[in-house]
Amino acid sequence: MTTLIVDSACDLPKSLIEKAHIRLLPATIIYDKQSIQDQRDPETTIEIYASGALGKGHSSETAPTSAREIERILQALIDAGETDLVIQTVNRVRSPTYENAVEAVSRITKRHTNKALSVRLQDSRTIFTGQAVLAAHTIALINKGVSGTKLRRVIDLLSSKVHAYQVPKDVYYLRARARKKGDNSISWLGAVLGRMLQISPIVLALDDQTFPVTKIRGFNRAAETLFKHTIEQVNKGLLSPFVGVSYAGNPKELNTLPGFVELKRAVKAKKYQLIVSPMSLSGGVNLGPGTLSVAFATEPYQW
Template sequence: MNTRLLVDSACDLPEDLIAKYDIEVLPFVINVDKESFLDGEEITTSEVFAAMEENREISTDQVKPGLIMESFKKQLEDGFNVLYLAFSGKLSGTYQTASMVAEEMMKEYPEMNIDVVDTKSGSVATGILAQKTAALLEKGRKRKHVLNKLQNWIDRIEHIFVLDDLEALRKGGRIGRAKSMVGNFLKVKPLLALKDGEIILESKVRGSARALQGMINFFQKKCDSVSGKSVGISHANDRSRAEKLKENLEEMGADIFCVEMINSVLGVHLGQGGVGLFFLGDDS
């Protein structure tokens, strides 16, 4: 029996790969003043940043439970099992909501499978996980094999990113153990990572150039060899810095998976100005 792969809009997977593997994207909700929009469908990241510059009231809501149920039901009725790769459960309640929806729906469709997986990731990191999972499904690999491989990748997926301002993270309450870094940095750049799905402070550097080098150093520390290693890059309206990071990594022999603008929901919580690097670290 075939499996349909679902992700949510906190996954920055290039559109061509979404189309290639027929992946369904469940949108988060972006609230601007008193109006709500579906992330990636009714509002873009650029529009979110423009609203932030206008000091409009902006917030996010998780993927609507009704939309999750509707999507799951359609896949099951079409004869597909469901595999949903959810945004980090420590940064959003969507994983928990989807898990509860799946539990209820399995009572109605006991012969089918719905697997809701906490990727403990976001942005291009989730995109990498989705692409690798989709490739296995396309090859017809069995469910247990796919889930085992996926868990191994989740354990190894790495995030390292730098932001120009942590105010948006502070307001959203998603800064975890990096809370002490909020304030006036005087050109000090905090390098942030995700550990077990939570944002943490990795290190501090002074200046943008050293921040990029710090990201590269983190990459090298996590991999025995960077040559041929697939990496993804995302940016928060900072394409020039993302391209500079791309050039540096290509000179080292890395294979660029993609360079993507972050999605709207992450734009709300990360703010403008920043770049991230995502890759699978080597087995420890």
């Protein structure tokens, strides 16, 4: 049986992770001089968002899973009898996790040359809810008996077609985080005006690229626009039956956003599956509390 391993930036609910026996590569979250490993525990995640520790006026950072830690996790799985491992990471442009995994896999495979062992590493080419869609699709294929080269080929093809959208709640926060990483694409003036005018961008991550597709005045209106857009794509038909939604806060608050209830109905009517979870703490640190993310897989199109 193939074992799927994802990093903790993948916005899957804990219940699905446990049911599908998915293993985690936990990132380290550093905030207010504290550090924890993100194990995607919903109660802990929601508590940290509710505390305001990731908000303005607080210092927060993320650190990817190191090569040595990934190697330790893989070795523990092998020691437990696992011989077919598939690792999917957040896209390599956004995080060094993939490169750390390359190093770890190299050491592991050299150590076990005489063993019937398969370790496949995949760059998901996506982030957050996009990773969730890809992981859920992977598990569905594994449950149907798909494995090896065929599994990798199907998922590699799908990964370039996963559309992962984000609606940050605070453009000023987003600019401050981007500047820490040397990204000056959001100007100071643009961030200030964005906050004053309550402008919310809708940002798309697709095939290792991230770019804004539109700007809407008001977070709730932007969320409604994204939900309506997703409903249109759902009704047209998707390449995967999974739609991911995450929120950098308590997911119960999604029910107060216009368009979310209608999205749930549309997904159910198509007999697709809606995957809802708190956004990873890595996502919250980089995009800000209150950020909404929605993902689905379809052929590339113009917004």
